[in-house]
Amino acid sequence: MTILVTGFEPFDGETVNPALEAARRLHGMSLGGHQVTALELPCVFGASIARLQQAMAELQPDIVVCIGQAGGVPCLEVERVAINVDDARIPDNAGRQPIDEPVIAGGPAAYFSGLPIKSIVAALTAAGIPAAVSQTAGTYVCNHIFYGLSHLVATHHPHVRGGFIHIPYLPEQAARHAGAASMALDTVIAGLKIVLQTTVAVTKDAKLQGGQTH
Amino acid sequence: MTILVTGFEPFDGETVNPALEAARRLHGMSLGGHQVTALELPCVFGASIARLQQAMAELQPDIVVCIGQAGGVPCLEVERVAINVDDARIPDNAGRQPIDEPVIAGGPAAYFSGLPIKSIVAALTAAGIPAAVSQTAGTYVCNHIFYGLSHLVATHHPHVRGGFIHIPYLPEQAARHAGAASMALDTVIAGLKIVLQTTVAVTKDAKLQGGQTH
Amino acid sequence: MTILVTGFEPFDGETVNPALEAARRLHGMSLGGHQVTALELPCVFGASIARLQQAMAELQPDIVVCIGQAGGVPCLEVERVAINVDDARIPDNAGRQPIDEPVIAGGPAAYFSGLPIKSIVAALTAAGIPAAVSQTAGTYVCNHIFYGLSHLVATHHPHVRGGFIHIPYLPEQAARHAGAASMALDTVIAGLKIVLQTTVAVTKDAKLQGGQTH
Amino acid sequence: MTILVTGFEPFDGETVNPALEAARRLHGMSLGGHQVTALELPCVFGASIARLQQAMAELQPDIVVCIGQAGGVPCLEVERVAINVDDARIPDNAGRQPIDEPVIAGGPAAYFSGLPIKSIVAALTAAGIPAAVSQTAGTYVCNHIFYGLSHLVATHHPHVRGGFIHIPYLPEQAARHAGAASMALDTVIAGLKIVLQTTVAVTKDAKLQGGQTH
Numbered sequence: 001m002t003i004l005v006t007g008f009e010p011f012d013g014e015t016v017n018p019a020l021e022a023a024r025r026l027h028g029m030s031l032g033g034h035q036v037t038a039l040e041l042p043c044v045f046g047a048s049i050a051r052l053q054q055a056m057a058e059l060q061p062d063i064v065v066c067i068g069q070a071g072g073v074p075c076l077e078v079e080r081v082a083i084n085v086d087d088a089r090i091p092d093n094a095g096r097q098p099i100d101e102p103v104i105a106g107g108p109a110a111y112f113s114g115l116p117i118k119s120i121v122a123a124l125t126a127a128g129i130p131a132a133v134s135q136t137a138g139t140y141v142c143n144h145i146f147y148g149l150s151h152l153v154a155t156h157h158p159h160v161r162g163g164f165i166h167i168p169y170l171p172e173q174a175a176r177h178a179g180a181a182s183m184a185l186d187t188v189i190a191g192l193k194i195v196l197q198t199t200v201a202v203t204k205d206a207k208l209q210g211g212q213t214h
Numbered sequence: 215m216t217i218l219v220t221g222f223e224p225f226d227g228e229t230v231n232p233a234l235e236a237a238r239r240l241h242g243m244s245l246g247g248h249q250v251t252a253l254e255l256p257c258v259f260g261a262s263i264a265r266l267q268q269a270m271a272e273l274q275p276d277i278v279v280c281i282g283q284a285g286g287v288p289c290l291e292v293e294r295v296a297i298n299v300d301d302a303r304i305p306d307n308a309g310r311q312p313i314d315e316p317v318i319a320g321g322p323a324a325y326f327s328g329l330p331i332k333s334i335v336a337a338l339t340a341a342g343i344p345a346a347v348s349q350t351a352g353t354y355v356c357n358h359i360f361y362g363l364s365h366l367v368a369t370h371h372p373h374v375r376g377g378f379i380h381i382p383y384l385p386e387q388a389a390r391h392a393g394a395a396s397m398a399l400d401t402v403i404a405g406l407k408i409v410l411q412t413t414v415a416v417t418k419d420a421k422l423q424g425g426q427t428h
Numbered sequence: 429m430t431i432l433v434t435g436f437e438p439f440d441g442e443t444v445n446p447a448l449e450a451a452r453r454l455h456g457m458s459l460g461g462h463q464v465t466a467l468e469l470p471c472v473f474g475a476s477i478a479r480l481q482q483a484m485a486e487l488q489p490d491i492v493v494c495i496g497q498a499g500g501v502p503c504l505e506v507e508r509v510a511i512n513v514d515d516a517r518i519p520d521n522a523g524r525q526p527i528d529e530p531v532i533a534g535g536p537a538a539y540f541s542g543l544p545i546k547s548i549v550a551a552l553t554a555a556g557i558p559a560a561v562s563q564t565a566g567t568y569v570c571n572h573i574f575y576g577l578s579h580l581v582a583t584h585h586p587h588v589r590g591g592f593i594h595i596p597y598l599p600e601q602a603a604r605h606a607g608a609a610s611m612a613l614d615t616v617i618a619g620l621k622i623v624l625q626t627t628v629a630v631t632k633d634a635k636l637q638g639g640q641t642h
Numbered sequence: 643m644t645i646l647v648t649g650f651e652p653f654d655g656e657t658v659n660p661a662l663e664a665a666r667r668l669h670g671m672s673l674g675g676h677q678v679t680a681l682e683l684p685c686v687f688g689a690s691i692a693r694l695q696q697a698m699a700e701l702q703p704d705i706v707v708c709i710g711q712a713g714g715v716p717c718l719e720v721e722r723v724a725i726n727v728d729d730a731r732i733p734d735n736a737g738r739q740p741i742d743e744p745v746i747a748g749g750p751a752a753y754f755s756g757l758p759i760k761s762i763v764a765a766l767t768a769a770g771i772p773a774a775v776s777q778t779a780g781t782y783v784c785n786h787i788f789y790g791l792s793h794l795v796a797t798h799h800p801h802v803r804g805g806f807i808h809i810p811y812l813p814e815q816a817a818r819h820a821g822a823a824s825m826a827l828d829t830v831i832a833g834l835k836i837v838l839q840t841t842v843a844v845t846k847d848a849k850l851q852g853g854q855t856h
Contacts, residue, residue: 012427068428070427070428071427074716074821075821080299081297081323083294083295083324083349085294085326087424087425088423088425089423089425099422099423100332100419100421108322109295109326110322110323110324112299112323125817127817128813128817129813129814129817130824132820132821135350135353136349136350136426137428138426138427139425139426140425140428142427142428166428171771171825174717175766175767175771175772176767179716179717179774180716181716181823181824182823182825183824184825184829186826186828187826205314207313208313209301209302209303209311209313210301211299211300211301211302211303211352211353211354212350212352213284213303213354214282214287214351214352214354288502288602288607288608288609289603338603339604342599342600343599344602344608344610345603346606346607385556385558385611385615388502388503388558389503389553389555389556389557390553392560393502393503394502395609396558396609396611397612398599398614400612400614401612498855499856501856505856508725508727509725509752511723511752511754511777513722513723513754514853516851516853517853525851527849527850527853528760528847528849536752537723537750537751537752537754538723538750540725540751546742563780563781564777564854565856566777566853566855566856567777567853568854568855568856570856594856633742635741637729637731637739637741638729639727639729639731639741639781639782640731640778640780641712641713641731641732641780641782642710642715642782642784642808
């Protein structure tokens, strides 16, 4: 199988994006015989989806995992659902700040992840890597690409399994944000390998609790 | 217009549910000439939607606002989206604990709120009542009824505007949960009146930022 | 007995200070025959202690409870200990921002509260008012007055029992601070009455757990 | 100079204590010609101080840094002050759970750290390691040994400079505690080396803001 992982360029005043660092480190790896290709995405509404669409057309991957920075979270967050709305708290890297616009006009309200999210969280925590299911990917460029990916799968790549993982700040980022949690890049890489290996291995997700009361 | 507000019975070991207390206090009120009726819902998957369906058939309301307790949150959370999944961290009041089952088999992945959520948050904070847009209503009975309500609107009550509001613990509940925020019932009631009045008054929501980066 | 309660003027850009609002509402009350007098303090290093010293000399109170705003906390925090250091994150209302200066040069490193802090927290939570022991009053003007009060007691008013209570934002303040908890003024007042009544009634504090592992 | 670092055995149901793991990794290192010796301490009131007292008598160290686990915190916390109270939320490893007992009967209310805490935090964050000054070390065995160490310095080892550092969970611990932050052991080790090097190098602490308003 061919695996595509994506990471965004830095945004929100950061000089590094742990998602991009992680994607670069995964690039070229072979996981159980499955080749990993990394793609850098602009942190820009619209252009990020266009870039992903082009890469998927060229590479024809079997699995696509988009990765994004979630500044402040303490663990790998395996996203459950992408929603069809852009509502930007800060401008994107092209200066656009949409409010309550659809990611894809006429698209469904949401898509659920195509990854085995419960199996992934179980494999991560069993391996000693902090992880949780997340019920929202926000309404910024991360949710945007997650929705865009899901829509591409639904409309053009029906055999692709895809989803989104949020990751913490690196320690050097958290050192400048009082009270923010972080995760070492080596831990993130180890975790993302498990994400990919579990996605390769598990086609029917486990029935494991991963919900929240509110 | 006729307004229906719903609140759940107590759950998760609590002896009181602030949503039900609030709904009872709103029952019978006239807001600008619009009558408010309150409905108690069982904190039970399935049965809660059945009870709501019956009440909507009888009352034929114009506006339906479901209210639920979000233990620990500091403010009124105006929910943006309901998703088609039940994933229960704790059993409901009938002892059922579904994992990754759809609320409505064959329903769309999600519904967006029918309330003017940005206008509501703006009106609440202008009135000095802490409030925010929330991007997830969880995966428990609160999200369940929000999705069920939205599906009833989409399939049987096209003229109804409906949505969901999460509210904090009451102080007397928070006194038994170390570190939990709370809100006085009078403040909650004042806030919910503003929610209803804004819903009556605003049919086209304002374009105001209310998103999150993750 | 004569009871003195103090509250600070607004600081940090706020137009109201819940501690001062609460003190004003308590002023003139008789609690079990014990008269309450309120005193407004400037939010200024040094001048606040001078003002308190003058008031204690004039009023000769038996009990002194200083009250301060702790923006963001969810409950009444009954402070355990005052430390002999000023380390200001923001300037005080006179523009001074001391770093690592003693409150009282030559004073002891700390003073423990003279209030029955465990009995107070027990009485508050029994009454349904969220409360906890706090192990730090910070290093700003609140800790400053708490230390100054304790030093006045130790050096000039040996029969006075005194301490410090931190209180949350009012709802109207929290409405402007995303994610901040709050407490209604009526709940704060009800809580502070219990603080004072318990202080009058209990001279030997109860042995109740109120600590933290870190 | 001779440097002594201490770490506690696991407690609170954990099978590992990151403080002990870190101390073991530092044992035998030479930092700029200064030898580091590690000491394991029982997580027991009283016995931990006795063990430290014995080791200090034997080793006659110039610098003593005690390290402890602060489950849930996101960064290295450089403790400012130790207070003379034991108030245990959970029993220690010998089953004792003191409430409001002095660490040292007749000792002063508190001791300030003998480490250059501001310089340490500045050096850590400059090196990209998340760190902050903490105004409370709690009231459990960590604060107990910090106070005990400070009292030994004050009464028997006037030339020793000593203090306390709280460190986060390891990732493998946080994987079992939903929502808890963590730090990789390599990052912790890198940070503790900076703590020791800064302590060796800096005898007069920098005037840098590190306080809190409450």
